[in-house]
Amino acid sequence: MEAKLITGYLNWAVETFDRWGVGESLLHTCATLLIAGGGLLLGWLLYFVLTRYVIPGVLKLVSFTEARWDDVLFNERLLRVVAELASVLLMQATVPPALEYYATLQSVAVLTFKILIVCVGVHLINRFLIALYELVEHTSSGRTSSLKGIRQMLQVVAVSVGVIIIISILAEKNPLTVITGLGAAATVLMLVFKDSIMGVVAGVQLTLNDMLRPGDWITVPARNINGTVLEVGLTTVKVQNFDMTIVTVPPYSLVSESFQNWRGMTDARGRRVNRAVTIDVDSVDFCPPEKIEEFRREEWWGALNADVRHVNLTLFRAYLEHYISQLPDLKTDPSMVYMVRELAPTPQGIPLELYLFTSLTSWKPYEHFQAAVIDHVLASVHRFGLRVYQAPSGRDIAMLANTYPKRLSETL
Structure with a gap:
């Protein structure tokens, strides 16, 4: 018309x-x-x-x-x-x-x-x-932020279809005929665009399985990566390490290799503290009555029976659990337990492990919180007549030589 x-x-x-x-x-x-x-x-x-x-x-x-x-x-x-x-x-x-x-x-x-x-x-x-x-x-809540790779893949598909249609117009052929003719060159194209094809497939897997999002903190020990994901692209994942360096890694390497994603910690708003000090076995003993009288007046004693003999290490564990329960930054969700437990004895002593979660997930506040807890443990251990094991140093040997020079020379 x-x-x-x-x-x-x-x-x-x-x-x-x-x-x-x-x-x-x-x-x-x-x-x-x-x-x-x-x-x-x-x-x-x-x-x-x-x-x-x-x-x-x-x-x-x-x-x-x-x-x-x-x-x-x-x-x-x-x-x-x-x-x-x-x-x-x-x-x-x-x-x-x-x-x-x-x-x-x-x-x-x-x-x-x-x-x-x-x-x-x-x-x-x-x-x-x-x-x-x-x-x-x-x-979205953040998951679809990693859809950039899929978007880029769809754009590549759209451009590829457009190119095929243009070729069919110039050649005056059916587009299906052009696609069939390109099948012979598929092997060469796969070799040339191998990284792009593998990146597209890996990007789809990372996105659909919700394995990676921009903003996630990931660690990849095999590639010395420890930082925040900036971008999940078609052929590269861009990560900013904590030393402010930028690392790019192919998506398929994250699928074929293992990596650790700390998003669960961030979403749960709780980070685990799992530290241990080694108690000298020779310092473990029953508490004397005067110590029992001193401890029973403190809040942490609770419902403990003062008429029975108590081991100082047992009382120290009870004291530490009470101390942990009073920490302002302790995470007390039902799935995040806290406890103080003894591990199997070693040649160096008895490992006393503190297991808890804190609401401080950022690196610096978390490290300060963890250090403060261990400092308190080391400072209070002597009240219970316990000693923390420490391997002898050169200074210890020098002091021993000055104290017992004759006996040490005879021994040597």
Whole structure:
């Protein structure tokens, strides 16, 4: 219908120029320039009106709504691509029919506008994918922040399909025939784009299994990585180590190798403290009655029976559990137990382990909290007549030599 309309305008232009006295050799040229130029002008005017008046109006309209999704989906860049597509479609409907008297130019114009429509269509799909990604990222709890790799994969697929369609247009073949012909080159393409293909598959696995998100703290001992994930891309995962260095690692290496993700600690808002001190076995003994009388007046004694003999190490464990229970930063969720326990004796002594969780998950506050707890343990152990094992140093041997020089020389 549009072609017949443009042909009618073309014939009218020929008749008009003929009445104006234009030479017969220039009639078709002038009419073609007028109608084809008018088609190009209409396409430009449409783009101008859409970008100058319609798009700002749409942006103002969506800004009045409280919803977030329309602000993201109807963004200026996406709407400009829509305006480009509308203009190209209008020119495609007007310019080629105007070149009826020049078959070669008409075929070139038809081919050109088909390729332009495919290119603008792929551009529109990519802009829509970016807008959709931003919308999901802003409205999600964080998991879909790692969908960047999938978005990039879809963009690559869209561009690849566009390239295949353009090749089929130029070759005047069915796109399926072009795909079949590319099958012979699939092996070469897989070798060339091996990292990209493996990265795409690994990125999909990382995302769908929720193994990695931007902002996660991960450690990869095999690659000396210990830091925060900045970006999960199509072919690389970018991590900022705590020494502020940036490390990029292929996604497939995180799938094939083991890595530790500390997100569970952050989500639970509790970090484990698991430290032990070694008690000298020779210092373990029954508490004397005067010590029992001193301890029973303290709050931690609780319901302990003062009439039975108590081992100092047992009382020390009870004291430490009470001390831990009074810590302001102790995490006391049902799944986060705290206790003080004895491990199997070793040649160095009896390991006394403190097991608890703290609400301080940041590195520096956590280390300070952990150090304060151990400092308290070391400072209070002597009250119970216990000693912490420490291997003898050169200073200890020197003091022993000064105290017992003759006996030491005889022994040596």
